[in-house]
Amino acid sequence: MDPRVVEAMQPYFTDFYGNASSLNSFGFKAKEALEKSRETIAEFMNAEASELIFTGSATEANNLVLKGHAFKEGKSKCHIAVSSVDHDCVLLSAKWLKRQGFKITILPVDKYGFLDLDALEKTLEENVTLVSVVHGNNEIGTIQPIEEITRVCHEHGALFHTDAVQSFGKLAIDVRKIKIDFMTINGHKLYGPKGVGALFKRKGRELDTLIHGGGHEFGLRSGTENIPAIVGFAKAVELREGEMEAEARHLTNMRNKLIKATLEIEETYLNGHRTKRLTNNTNFRFSYIEGEAVVLSLGSEGIAASSGSACSSKSAEPSHVLLAIGLKPEEARGSLRISIGKYNTEEDIDYIIQVLPKIVKRLRAMSPLKD
Amino acid sequence: MDPRVVEAMQPYFTDFYGNASSLNSFGFKAKEALEKSRETIAEFMNAEASELIFTGSATEANNLVLKGHAFKEGKSKCHIAVSSVDHDCVLLSAKWLKRQGFKITILPVDKYGFLDLDALEKTLEENVTLVSVVHGNNEIGTIQPIEEITRVCHEHGALFHTDAVQSFGKLAIDVRKIKIDFMTINGHKLYGPKGVGALFKRKGRELDTLIHGGGHEFGLRSGTENIPAIVGFAKAVELREGEMEAEARHLTNMRNKLIKATLEIEETYLNGHRTKRLTNNTNFRFSYIEGEAVVLSLGSEGIAASSGSACSSKSAEPSHVLLAIGLKPEEARGSLRISIGKYNTEEDIDYIIQVLPKIVKRLRAMSPLKD
Numbered sequence: 001m002d003p004r005v006v007e008a009m010q011p012y013f014t015d016f017y018g019n020a021s022s023l024n025s026f027g028f029k030a031k032e033a034l035e036k037s038r039e040t041i042a043e044f045m046n047a048e049a050s051e052l053i054f055t056g057s058a059t060e061a062n063n064l065v066l067k068g069h070a071f072k073e074g075k076s077k078c079h080i081a082v083s084s085v086d087h088d089c090v091l092l093s094a095k096w097l098k099r100q101g102f103k104i105t106i107l108p109v110d111k112y113g114f115l116d117l118d119a120l121e122k123t124l125e126e127n128v129t130l131v132s133v134v135h136g137n138n139e140i141g142t143i144q145p146i147e148e149i150t151r152v153c154h155e156h157g158a159l160f161h162t163d164a165v166q167s168f169g170k171l172a173i174d175v176r177k178i179k180i181d182f183m184t185i186n187g188h189k190l191y192g193p194k195g196v197g198a199l200f201k202r203k204g205r206e207l208d209t210l211i212h213g214g215g216h217e218f219g220l221r222s223g224t225e226n227i228p229a230i231v232g233f234a235k236a237v238e239l240r241e242g243e244m245e246a247e248a249r250h251l252t253n254m255r256n257k258l259i260k261a262t263l264e265i266e267e268t269y270l271n272g273h274r275t276k277r278l279t280n281n282t283n284f285r286f287s288y289i290e291g292e293a294v295v296l297s298l299g300s301e302g303i304a305a306s307s308g309s310a311c312s313s314k315s316a317e318p319s320h321v322l323l324a325i326g327l328k329p330e331e332a333r334g335s336l337r338i339s340i341g342k343y344n345t346e347e348d349i350d351y352i353i354q355v356l357p358k359i360v361k362r363l364r365a366m367s368p369l370k371d
Numbered sequence: 372m373d374p375r376v377v378e379a380m381q382p383y384f385t386d387f388y389g390n391a392s393s394l395n396s397f398g399f400k401a402k403e404a405l406e407k408s409r410e411t412i413a414e415f416m417n418a419e420a421s422e423l424i425f426t427g428s429a430t431e432a433n434n435l436v437l438k439g440h441a442f443k444e445g446k447s448k449c450h451i452a453v454s455s456v457d458h459d460c461v462l463l464s465a466k467w468l469k470r471q472g473f474k475i476t477i478l479p480v481d482k483y484g485f486l487d488l489d490a491l492e493k494t495l496e497e498n499v500t501l502v503s504v505v506h507g508n509n510e511i512g513t514i515q516p517i518e519e520i521t522r523v524c525h526e527h528g529a530l531f532h533t534d535a536v537q538s539f540g541k542l543a544i545d546v547r548k549i550k551i552d553f554m555t556i557n558g559h560k561l562y563g564p565k566g567v568g569a570l571f572k573r574k575g576r577e578l579d580t581l582i583h584g585g586g587h588e589f590g591l592r593s594g595t596e597n598i599p600a601i602v603g604f605a606k607a608v609e610l611r612e613g614e615m616e617a618e619a620r621h622l623t624n625m626r627n628k629l630i631k632a633t634l635e636i637e638e639t640y641l642n643g644h645r646t647k648r649l650t651n652n653t654n655f656r657f658s659y660i661e662g663e664a665v666v667l668s669l670g671s672e673g674i675a676a677s678s679g680s681a682c683s684s685k686s687a688e689p690s691h692v693l694l695a696i697g698l699k700p701e702e703a704r705g706s707l708r709i710s711i712g713k714y715n716t717e718e719d720i721d722y723i724i725q726v727l728p729k730i731v732k733r734l735r736a737m738s739p740l741k742d
Contacts, residue, residue: 006384013377013564023666024675056427056566057594059584071471089584089593096583100442188595193384195427195566195597210581212467213430213460222460223428224559226566229600295394304395 001232002191008235009193012228020225021214030227037234044237045183045200046174053199053217054230058165058186059089060210061199062132064221065161065182066093068207069130070102081105081123083133084324085113085142087163090132091320107133112273113142113325115149124156131160135183136167139321139337140272141281143167147178154179159205165189165197169240170248170279181205187229191342192236196229247342251279254340254349258282261353265360271322271335285327285335288370289363294336297359303352305338372603373562379606380564383599391596392585401598408605415608416554416571417545424570424588425601429536429557430460431581432570433503435592436532436553437464439578440501441473450474452494454504455695456484456513458534461503462691478504483644484513484696486520495527502531506554507538510679510692510708511643512652514538518549525550530576536560536568540611541619541650552576558600562713563607567600618713622650625711625720629653632724636731642693642706656698656706659741660734665707668730674723676709 012033018026020034038049055061070078082094084106091106098104105123108116115133124131131153136143146162153160161182164173168183169190175183182205186197201207201220213222259270259282267287286294291307298305318332327335338352364370383404389397391405409420426432441449453465455477462477469475476494479487486504495502502524507514517533524531532553535544539554540561546554553576557568572578572591584593630641630653638658657665662678669676679690689703698706709723735741 001384001388003385006381010377013372014374017372018675022675022677023663024670024677025673026675056431056597057582059594060427060582063582063584087584088586089582092583092593096580193599194595195600209467211428211431211434211460212463213434213458215459222463223430224565226427228564229566292394299395302396304389304393304397306393306395 001188001193002236002239004239005192005232005235009228009232012231016227020227021216030225033227033231034225037230040234041185041198041237042200044241045168046176047200048203050218051175051200051203053201053220054225055197055199055217055221056195056223056226058163058184058189058197059087060221061184061186061197062087062089062163063093064199064207064210065184065201066090066097066130066132067210068220069159070097070100071208072206073129075101077129079103079105079126079128080130080132081107081120081128081158082131083107083109083115083144085109085137085140085321086132086134087138087165088320090134090163094132107131109324111326112276113137113140113321114273115144117148117152120149120152121156124153124158128153128156128158131158133160133162134166135162135164135173136170136278136281137272137321138166139319140283140325141166141277142272143171143276143278146180150178150180166278166281169237169244170251172244175200175202187233187236190236190240193229193232196226196233198233243342248279251340251342254344254346255279255282257346258338258340258349258352262356265357268360271325271327280340281337282340283335283337285331286360286364287334288367289360290333291336292333293363294356294359297363298352298355301355301359303338303355305336307333307336372559372564373607373610375610376563376603376606380599380603383602387598391598392587401596404598404602405596408601411605412556412569412608413571415612416539417547418571419574421589422546422571422574424572424591425596426568426570426588426592427566427594427597429534429555429560429568430458431592432555432557432568433458433460433534434464435570435581436555436572436578437461437468437501437503438581439591440530441468441471442579443577444500446472448500450476450497450499451501451503452476452478452491452499452529453502454478454480454486454515456480456508456511456692457503457505458509458536459691461505461534465503478502480695482697483647484508484511484692485644486515488519488523491520491523492527495524495529499524499527499529502529504531504533505537506533506535506544507541507649507652508643508692509537510690511654511696512648513643514542514647514649517551521549521551537649537652540608540615541622543615546571546573558604558607561607561611564600564603567597567604569604619650622711622713625715625717626650626653628717629709629711629720629723633727636728639731642696642698651711652708653711654706654708656702657731657735658705659738660731661704662707663704664734665727665730668734669723669726672726672730674709674726676707678704678707
């Protein structure tokens with residue numbers, strides 16, 4: 001978290017601790033902070049405050065849009081199409097809905113992870129009511145052309161949702177310009193707090209409720225409002241306003257330097273597209289070795305990396321994203337993701353560039369796969 | 372929030388910010404804090420750590436147990452019975468399930484809000500699979516005999532869930548002794564953080580998932596673990612250990628003093644039971660005047676009170692709890708809840724006792740209902 005975000009949250013832990021739904025002065029103060037935060041975040045994406053629903057996470061927001069759409073439309077009408085490279089929270093929500101009897105289609109992608117637009121158009125002819133495609137992929141960084149996808153969806157009468165958790169605050173997203181119907185974002189991917197997410201829901205679009213109760217968040221998400229986290233989320237977004245562009249340049253430079261140097265290691269490949277990718281994301285695969293072994297070796301040199309998404313680290317299965325772009329299971333297992341953050345420096349990148357080739361060389365020397 | 376809780380959370384905002392599901396040193400540190408917190412809270416209720424599922428709120432935990440049970444059992448088998456004085460998050464989840472075709476029964480209560488045990492037994496003969504009854508009522512403070520209710524449910528083969536948000540940390544609850552199947556708790560009702568709740572799920576009991584994704588929380592609740600909030604929740608519980616008993620005496624004394632003095636105002640009644648009620652709760656009704664008018668008048672004297680639950684403050688409807696105990700709508704609207712906290716002093720109570728009768732007198736003088 002950005003220390004300025006932590007600081008902004010502090011008064012709401014102890015001084016302004018009221019329940020935003022209480023009709024007393026403590027409650028009014030909390031309510032004021034809630035609505036000001038809603039405005040700050042909405043403004044940043046050019047939405048209206050009433051179009052933003054706070055949730056406890058992006059995962060919850062993604063569940064809300066898929067399940068909320070399905071139960072609103074009903075089994076006879078609902079047809080949801082999701083991309084094969086979406087996050088597990090979208091894919092597993094879709095698969096759960098399928099088990100309940102809803103119509104679900106999984107859309108293929110090309111070798112970079114871009115949505116197959118021909119397959120999309122073909123599927124859309126089957127009365128699709130909602131399409132969900134991740135904006136910036138959390139594993140391979142691929143950025144989808146969501147403006148074009150939205151247009152195609154709308155031409156066929158389908159609504160469009162994007163999970164923009166990885167891209168929001170890194171890229172400018174104007175929901176009035178893109179005319180997107182739903183968009184998921186969260187706090188902790190932009191140096192804000194964990195435990196808070198939000199769903200942009202365009203005015204007039206309807207969803208059923210996922211979490212029932214006191215009727216908070218326009219009746220769509222009940223539970224006492226988490227004011228400190230929401231205030232922190234808004235502060236994190238507010239900070240993006242002035243810092244996003246310079247930071248994007250800084251991250252892109254570091255990312256490109258890391259990609260260029262790593263691809264000089266022999267039999268090493270980049271997963272995802274070289275340029276149409278998130279500024280902070282790199283994802284490589286190394287023949288003959290396991291990504292997890294590289295992660296552990298980097299760890300012992302003080303470098304935190306991952307072999308897939310953190311969310312799937314409990315699973316021994318190879319990444320569904322890497323399989324979806326056509327990798328073989330052993331290629332997927334040979335993959336390594338290094339994410340860069342705004343607190344990283346050129347020196348950090350130089351250090352990785354110095355350490356990584358040695359690790360790959362050592363692991364390959366021990367590998368039974370390498371002749 | 373207790374300042375000691377705020378302090379315990381701080382390192383997890385910036386120093387130990389890792390993703391508890393990441394296989395790197397930042398992740399390991401977060402994972403360690405997560406599991407230690409789980410143990411602390413589980414131990415306090417005499418559960419095993421593996422029986423505790425963290426959620427984003429108590430509302431979510433209540434939704435999880437009702438909907439998770441329904442979808443696990445299926446429409447042909449599931450029959451859920453809930454009390455008429457349960458929180459909206461239980462009642463509205465049940466009503467939503469009913470609209471989806473699940474069998475739901477609402478159980479009546481007596482004039483104090485105690486569950487009608489005869490009605491329970493009669494309903495249980497209709498193959499009930501799950502009963503849900505709030506432990507300590509959030510509006511009128513009534514404490515249900517959950518040990519007896521659990522026993523009756525089990526005799527008829529039904530599982531039992533209690534929403535113990537208001538009682539956990541105020542009363543000792545031993546889930547091994549009470550043999551309860553599911554129990555909902557949260558952080559911010561015991562001076563811990565907002566945005567975190569938990570569901571106790573006895574080993575062997577099964578639920579479907581409400582929020583799908585990366586498979587966090589034993590596959591039952593996905594979303595990046597909110598480590599600072601979970602650490603704060605555990606700290607709040609840990610503090611209860613040594614402070615609960617003395618605090619209960621302090622609160623009970625203040626509560627009884629407030630009840631005794633307020634009932635001296637003529638035509639004033641206590642909602643709920645005189646002694647079998649939460650230590651921190653008082654709820655009165657005054658003939659001829661609106662509770663909301665009393666709330667606003669108290670507010671201008673610096674006293675924060677409420678006319679119902681905060682969660683329902685947006686609604687103009689009279690409290691469903693007060694109607695369920697047999698009050699007429701106008702009696703329900705004439706009700707006032709004053710909750711006491713550990714930071715309150717005898718002087719605070721004396722101040723209310725001095726101010727409240729004057730407010731009631733003034734409002735009654737203006738009331739068209741008062742002859």
